[in-house]
Amino acid sequence: MLEVRVLFFARSRELAGTNETTVSLEDGSSTKTLLLLLFQQYPQLEELRGNFVFSLNHEYLGTDEEQQLKAGDEVAVIPPISGG
Amino acid sequence: MEQPGVALQEGACYAEVTPDALDQSKYVELVADPGAGAIASFVGVTRNSFQGKATERLEYEAYIPMAAKKLMEVCRQACSKWQVRRMAVAHRTGTVLVGEASVVIAVSSAHRRDALEACHWAIDELKATVPIWKKEIFQGGEVWKENEEWRQQQAAARLAERGTAAAEGEVAAQHFAGSAQPGAG
Numbered sequence: 001m002l003e004v005r006v007l008f009f010a011r012s013r014e015l016a017g018t019n020e021t022t023v024s025l026e027d028g029s030s031t032k033t034l035l036l037l038l039f040q041q042y043p044q045l046e047e048l049r050g051n052f053v054f055s056l057n058h059e060y061l062g063t064d065e066e067q068q069l070k071a072g073d074e075v076a077v078i079p080p081i082s083g084g
Numbered sequence: 085m086e087q088p089g090v091a092l093q094e095g096a097c098y099a100e101v102t103p104d105a106l107d108q109s110k111y112v113e114l115v116a117d118p119g120a121g122a123i124a125s126f127v128g129v130t131r132n133s134f135q136g137k138a139t140e141r142l143e144y145e146a147y148i149p150m151a152a153k154k155l156m157e158v159c160r161q162a163c164s165k166w167q168v169r170r171m172a173v174a175h176r177t178g179t180v181l182v183g184e185a186s187v188v189i190a191v192s193s194a195h196r197r198d199a200l201e202a203c204h205w206a207i208d209e210l211k212a213t214v215p216i217w218k219k220e221i222f223q224g225g226e227v228w229k230e231n232e233e234w235r236q237q238q239a240a241a242r243l244a245e246r247g248t249a250a251a252e253g254e255v256a257a258q259h260f261a262g263s264a265q266p267g268a269g
Contacts, residue, residue, distance in 0.1 A: 007147065009145060009147055009215070009217060010145055010217035010219070010228050011217075011228045013145075053238070055147070055150060055215065058149060058150040058153050062241055062242070062245045063238070063241070063242050063245060064242075064245050064246070065245070076147055076150070076215070078147070078215055079217070079228070080228075080230035080231065080234050080235065080238075081211075081212075081213075081214065081215055081216060081217060081230075081231055081234045082211075082216070082217050082218045082228065082229035082230055082231050082234075083144070083146070083151075083175060083186075083187070083210060083211060083214045083215075083216030083217070083218070083231070084128050084175075084186070084187055084207060084210055084211040084216075084231065
């Protein structure tokens with residue numbers, strides 16, 4: 001098993017009801033697996049489906065990009081940004 | 085939810101995410117340089133209305149370490165695109181009242197055109213790439229804003245991604261057709 005830290009921001013934070021969580025995944029799991037798990041664990045996130053991206057260790061992932069996860073990775077749910 | 089800030093300095097570039105009020109003059113002074121003939125600056129402030137509704141305040145939230153990293157990338161890219169002497173970008177988090185600054189950019193260059201263009205490009209790039217969010221609190225409600233610059237960049241990235249995926253799919257299909265032919269014949 002591997003553990004990753006998942007952070008929620010803005011609308012995703014409100015929907016999840018928390019800033020962050022730790023998720024345990026099978027070794028070799030990818031961001032796609034994590035996505036499925038997050039929707040199971042936080043069905044409220046459905047509101048944002050298709051309207052957020054992940055970042056992995058402070059770099060954006062593409063909408064359809066799949067990356068293998070390793071222990072200690074930091075993933076964030078990034079809804080549309082609005083800085084400035 | 086008060087988030088402590090972070091400041092990064094790399095060569096001629098300075099990037100900061102801070103919960104404190106922003107002072108434009110601090111960043112203009114930061115980019116002062118004897119080789120500069122111009123300093124351009126941009127200050128983004130909270131406006132009192134949006135589409136006819138009275139805005140009370142904005143609440144900013146940042147993914148602090150990634151936001152600082154992305155602000156630094158904006159600086160570095162601007163410095164590689166234009167002849168910049170020094171550059172500073174700062175973004176505030178937390179409550180920003182009407183008339184207060186949420187973002188300050190300052191750029192110095194030998195000649196004005198570089199500073200002006202780098203400054204203009206940097207605010208657009210910041211709005212497209214730096215993980216910071218604002219909630220607008222107006223009379224009778226609140227809403228998470230979404231930057232048009234982010235939407236456009238995401239749409240372009242998806243198009244590129246799917247273009248590549250479609251092209252790869254085509255290659256795979258051709259390969260399959262090619263390898264299937266001998267068996268079929």
